Amino acid sequence: MSEGLEAEVKTNPQGDPITSAPAAPSTTSTNGGRKDPHSDAKRQVEVSPDYMFFEAPREREFITGSECAKEAVRRSNVDLSVAYPITPQSETLQLIGVLYGEGYVKEFYRGEEEYGVMSAIAGASRAGVRAFTATAGPGTLRGLEPIVSWAGHRLPAVCMFTCRVVNAPLAIQPDNIEIAYLLQSGMIVFHAENQQDLFDFIMKAFIIGEKNDVTLPVGVCCDGFFVTHARGYCSMPDKGFKLPGRDVYRGAVPVLDAENPPARLSRDAPVQKSNFMAYNIHAVWQQEVWAGVERSRKYIEHYMDGLLEAQDVDGADVLLIASGSAAAQSREAVRQCKERGIKAGLIKIRSLRPFPTAELRKLCTNAKLIVIPEFNYVGWLAKDVATAIYGFSKAKIVAGPHVYGGMSMPVEMITDEIECGLTGKKSNTVPPSAIMGVADPAAVAEFMKSI
Amino acid sequence: MDLTKELEEAIVAPGPQGFHPPSAAELGVLTPDEGYGLKFGHVVEEERAMEAMARTMFTRKNATIFPGPLVLWAWNDHAADKAKAVLELAAEIPDVLIIPMPDYRPKYPKVEPEEAINPNHPNLTIWGNKIEACIFIGVHCHYANLTLKMIRAGTNCWTSAVCAEQGHEDAMFTVRDSDATKIRRVAAIFKRVREEMGIKLPENGLNVRFTGLQSRVHDGKTHTNPLDFSMASPVDGNAAAFGHKAEHMQKEA
Numbered sequence: 031m032s033e034g035l036e037a038e039v040k041t042n043p044q045g046d047p048i049t050s051a052p053a054a055p056s057t058t059s060t061n062g063g064r065k066d067p068h069s070d071a072k073r074q075v076e077v078s079p080d081y082m083f084f085e086a087p088r089e090r091e092f093i094t095g096s097e098c099a100k101e102a103v104r105r106s107n108v109d110l111s112v113a114y115p116i117t118p119q120s121e122t123l124q125l126i127g128v129l130y131g132e133g134y135v136k137e138f139y140r141g142e143e144e145y146g147v148m149s150a151i152a153g154a155s156r157a158g159v160r161a162f163t164a165t166a167g168p169g170t171l172r173g174l175e176p177i178v179s180w181a182g183h184r185l186p187a188v189c190m191f192t193c194r195v196v197n198a199p200l201a202i203q204p205d206n207i208e209i210a211y212l213l214q215s216g217m218i219v220f221h222a223e224n225q226q227d228l229f230d231f232i233m234k235a236f237i238i239g240e241k242n243d244v245t246l247p248v249g250v251c252c253d254g255f256f257v258t259h260a261r262g263y264c265s266m267p268d269k270g271f272k273l274p275g276r277d278v279y280r281g282a283v284p285v286l287d288a289e290n291p292p293a294r295l296s297r298d299a300p301v302q303k304s305n306f307m308a309y310n311i312h313a314v315w316q317q318e319v320w321a322g323v324e325r326s327r328k329y330i331e332h333y334m335d336g337l338l339e340a341q342d343v344d345g346a347d348v349l350l351i352a353s354g355s356a357a358a359q360s361r362e363a364v365r366q367c368k369e370r371g372i373k374a375g376l377i378k379i380r381s382l383r384p385f386p387t388a389e390l391r392k393l394c395t396n397a398k399l400i401v402i403p404e405f406n407y408v409g410w411l412a413k414d415v416a417t418a419i420y421g422f423s424k425a426k427i428v429a430g431p432h433v434y435g436g437m438s439m440p441v442e443m444i445t446d447e448i449e450c451g452l453t454g455k456k457s458n459t460v461p462p463s464a465i466m467g468v469a470d471p472a473a474v475a476e477f478m479k480s481i
Numbered sequence: 482m483d484l485t486k487e488l489e490e491a492i493v494a495p496g497p498q499g500f501h502p503p504s505a506a507e508l509g510v511l512t513p514d515e516g517y518g519l520k521f522g523h524v525v526e527e528e529r530a531m532e533a534m535a536r537t538m539f540t541r542k543n544a545t546i547f548p549g550p551l552v553l554w555a556w557n558d559h560a561a562d563k564a565k566a567v568l569e570l571a572a573e574i575p576d577v578l579i580i581p582m583p584d585y586r587p588k589y590p591k592v593e594p595e596e597a598i599n600p601n602h603p604n605l606t607i608w609g610n611k612i613e614a615c616i617f618i619g620v621h622c623h624y625a626n627l628t629l630k631m632i633r634a635g636t637n638c639w640t641s642a643v644c645a646e647q648g649h650e651d652a653m654f655t656v657r658d659s660d661a662t663k664i665r666r667v668a669a670i671f672k673r674v675r676e677e678m679g680i681k682l683p684e685n686g687l688n689v690r691f692t693g694l695q696s697r698v699h700d701g702k703t704h705t706n707p708l709d710f711s712m713a714s715p716v717d718g719n720a721a722a723f724g725h726k727a728e729h730m731q732k733e734a
Contacts, residue, residue, distance in 0.1 A: 184623050242622060243512050243647040280646065282623040284550070284585075307587060308602045310501060314630040318623060321506035321650070328511070 068133025074272040076107070079237045083230070083333060086267035095257035098225045098264050099164070099190055100125035102232035103135065107272045109159035110137040114147045116169040117202040118254035119192040123164055135162075144173035148189075152176050155185035155247075158278035158285040160236060164190035166254055168197050170208040174215075180247040181216030181319045184283045186239035186276070187247045188232060193354075193405075194254040195435055203436020204254050206354060209382065210410040212249050216319040218326050219383040220334075221353040222252040225262035227380070234333045236273060243325040245282035251382075253355040253405055282322070323384050330381050337386035339378040340393055342368075346375035348448050349397045349425070351390070351415050353379040356403045356439065363403075363444035372448065385414055391422040399451040401428045403444050409464065416466050426451055426467050430460035492522025495653055496633040504630055505650035512647040518656040519648060527656045531667050534616060534641040534654045535674035538574050541614035541639055545578040546571055547598050549620030551645065553583055559661065563645075566664035567618055568707040573671040575682055576690045579707070580606060582617075585624045595694035600624040600631075607636040610692060617652070618643040618664070625649055643667060 066072070077086065082105065093101070099122045103111070111130070113123035130138035136159075141147035144165055154161040165173055170191055180187055193206035212219050218239060222228040228250065235248035252258065278285050330337055342364060343349060350360040357378040367374035377393060379386060394400060400423070402412040412429035419425075428451050431443040443459055450457040451465075488494060493505045510522040518530025538544040552564040571577055580598050587601040594609025600620075606612070615638055617625050625642060629651035632638050642649035643664060648657035656667070675682075682688050687704035696703055 245623065281621075282626075282646075283621055308604055308631050308635070310631060310634060311601050311627070313501060314504070314627050314634075317504035317507070317630060318626045321504050321626065324506040325511055325647075 067131060070269070071133030074134075074270055076274050077271045079234075079273060079333065082267055082271055082273055083234065086271055088265040088267055090263050090265045092261050093225065093264055094121075094259055094261050095192075095222075095225045095228050095252060096121040096125055096259070098229040098262075099232055099258075100129060101264070101266055101269070102229045103162055104129055104269055105267065105272050106162070106233050106236050107160060107275045108135050108162045108236075109276070110151075110154045111135050111162045112139060112141045112147045112150045112154075113163070114141045114144055114165070114169065116144075116166050118194055118258045119164045119166040119169070119190070122190065122192065122258065126162070126164075144169040145176060148173035148176035148180075151187045151189070152180055152183065152185055155180070155187040156183060156286060158276065158281075160240075160276040161187040162189070162232075163187070164192060166192040167194035167202075167205075167208055171196060171211065174211060177212075177217070177247075177249075178215045181322075182315060184245040184281070184319075184322070185247055186236070186245055186281070188235045188239060189247065189249050190228075190232060191249055191251040192254040192258045193251055201436055202254075204256055204355070204438075205406055205434045205436060206251065206253055206404075207406040207408065207410075207434065209251050210406070210408055212251070213383055213410060213414075215249075216316075216323065217247040217249050217383065218244070218323060218381070219249045219251060220380055221382055222250060222257060223354055223357045223378060224257060225260075225264045228252050228257060229264050229266060231334070231380075233273065236276075238326055238329045238333060240276055240281070241326070241329055242280050242282055244322050244329065246319070246322045246326065251354065256355040327384050330384070334380055336389070337379065337381035337384065338389055338393075339380065341376040341378070343375035343377060343393050346373045347398045348372060348374040348452070349377055349394060349400045350374065350444065350448075351377045351379065351400060351402045351411070352404070353382060353411055354405065356405055359439050359441055360403055360444060362441045363448070366441060366445055367448060370445075372452070374448065379411070382411075382414070385418060387418040390415060390418045394419045394423040394425060397423060397425040399428070399448065400425045401430070401444065401447050401451060403430065403439060403447075404432050405434060405439065407432060407434045412464075412466075424467070426465065428457075428460055429464040429466065430457075432460075487521060490521070490523075491653075493519070493633070493651065493653060494521060495639045496636050498633050500634070502634050510650040512650055513655070513657060515658060518654065519650060519652070520654055522650070528670060530654045530656050531670040532674055534643075534656075534667070535671040536678070537614045537639045537641065537654070538577070538616065538671070539675060539678060539680055543578060543610055543612045544574055544576075544614040545580055545610065545612045545616075546574075547580055547582050547615055547617045547620070549582045549617065549625070550584060551621065552619030553581055562661040563619065563664060566661045566668065568710055570616075570618075570664060570668040570671060571689055571707040572686070573668050573675060573682070575675075575680060575688050576704075577688065578610065578612070578690055578692060580610070580692065582620055582624075582628075585621070593694065595692035598628070600628045603628045603631055604635045607632055607638045612636075612638050614639045614641075616641040616643060617649075618659070619645075622646055622649070626651055 111126045129135045151161045151163050195201040195205040220231045222231050231250045235250050239248040352360040360376050364374045364376045409429045433439045492508050513524050517524050518527040520530050520533050552567050555561045582598045592605045594606040598606040640652045642652035642655040643659045644657050645659050648655040686706040689705050689707045
């Protein structure tokens, strides 16, 4: 296909014309009468992160999560992206390939498999460029070793995780168990509820992760299909704007080993392979990675309006704490509870790492019941919440309801748990072993009189 | 506030803190906002942190400046100017040692503590020279943070960090955004504090003390004048020869 024809026929993987972004500015450069496929990208204007996120006028589009990711990358001044297909992520990086054709991403290729992709992202980020990739489920686990090395190497790459079942048995359906692994990786981890979150979180991830005192990778997670393949409203600044490029010489580490030219490909010799290491070199290195996670809090506060979002929590007896798609279901559960006279509120957690421990301790002080719906078996969020608020809240904590393996979560599952939690009625979905703490019976009785 | 009380209330207290103390971040200490510094883990106006650095460097044994790659290599004019400012700071501290951190590679097979300090085993240089106070300057933040954590764990050295970025919470004292101008401000505060304390510099200007190895390299001389040091040209024999362009590092200004 010729360049000119390729530029004119822009379609998504389903063959539909791409309509996800505002129309390009009217002026176009030409090359022998043909439109330069990179002309729009070349005319992008660099704006400050604060302008991009808070001040630039936005237009609302009804698009899929994959298209939101594409539009975020379009505006993020990304230097390199490496792709390897896996459902439900494949469409996203296919769309990034379209951006490459349009000149918005400078380098793009398909890797051999996820280990190779994540290693290539490491090399690119270490060389100083802004790098983006995405994967899902088994791909996440296949790439996990290099992914976990990113934090230790202080590489501020951004990876989108479109969570799905981890085999076996083979399935491609939604399930966010893979986040449990990412939480211990030293990377910053955000969990997007919907298409808008995905768009915003990806762009902000680059800016937050590249701050000098952070210099860490960011994982932007969403629940596959529910977000990637479903359409939702997304407000976006004009595609004529882009974020400033990565200012690599402000990083916490030198680019490659530039202080010792010519650059060595391995920045650090293996620690603890020599008798001349301090005994605790690797230990303080890990401390430093997690200190970087802590330092990201102030930037998350600034750019993302906090690590969590609290809705109707003042005076609430029941708190739903959720992240990702479970937050959407919980929001509806809160609405239904209100109709039934139950004082319920929602805490949606945006940032899983760093975790909003102090915020939760404050918000959960007076709650009588906390219900934590999740789209996975193990209940990683409930464990984090219980650990965070232990000793700071007397609430009964219900680690559930959980759905997994591709199931959806009817709102009734959540409202039923609220009812069971308040009345002591036996739950049909949450086992007694998943219920932590017992509220004061007298307080529960008093509460029951009011509804 | 007297020093005893300050030490009692210190969050990031001088070491040795033990086998494996928590990081400052784990203790709830994070980098300061613009215009502020840290003193024992508490946010203070940056001038207070600078004064604390000065008193420490004037009163504790074998005070040492550890310059890192960002001021050791003539990346560009700004880096060279910063290096000059570091020497001006050194010129305010009587009998100060200067031991470089030229790179971050573990040294193998032998560590020479009188030659350099290294983030993988900084304690050896501290112990080897019995250093009780130091200033890190021009070290990339990640490696400075590793170093500061290890020094606090295993040595009795009081650490200061003059940082071009956001500062270092694991140092006892730190200031941030330190370009050449701010380093010169640090030097001016050192001068004021030194005069207030009645501490004099040698009249011949030879106030930087060589380590044993440095002395042997310099024909047995024991001291030198930091302001006599001649800087290499930013264009010759430096990173530019290997394809690095000046504008890369100028962003740091």
